[in-house]
Every structure is written in structure tokens, then in C-alpha cells.
Amino acid sequence: MKLTLKSGKTVKLKDLSVDERDELLDSVTYEGVGDELKMTMMHSTMTKFIRIGLDEKVTDDFLKKLSFSDRTEIFTAIQKELLVLGEDEASE
16 A cells, blocks of 8 residues: 655555564553553654555665654554554454
8 A cells, every 4th residue: 555645755555464463563552541641662663663564675764764754654554554453343
């Protein structure tokens, strides 16, 4: 799936395997409770999501050229588009 960022850059999201999906989900940790819940290690988590979730070679140079907004947009798209696995379907 191609994703065009607000900055005009285009990236291709990868079709994640179940193992890759689980690895990404397991890497997200939160602190706090209720409305005060915050993700820990945000930058390393976003980098991991981008490296695993894009269907292209993600080098340090590639990452350094992305703005924080680009990184956040890719991270959010991966969460929205690639991590859902049957959650929207009713169980039988």
C-alpha cells in the first residue's frame, strides 16, 4: 500500500507477517493511567515501526531525511492500516 505523506514524500507500507505484527505490538509500552497514559521510548518505537513496516530499504540516511511529522504520520498509518488483524470482524 502506498502512502503519500503531507510533505509530498511517498512510502510503501509492507504487508506484515503475524510475527512482525506481534513484534511491533510487543515493543509498545505505556506509563500512567487513564487520560495520563503516555507511550514510553517513543522515538525508538517509531524507528522500529518504520524499519519493519515499510516495504523498502530503511537506512539511517533515509530516516534522517524524514521530519518528525513524516515519522509520526508513517507510525500512525502503520498502526491504523497494518496492525488490525481480524479485530473488526465478529467472532463466530
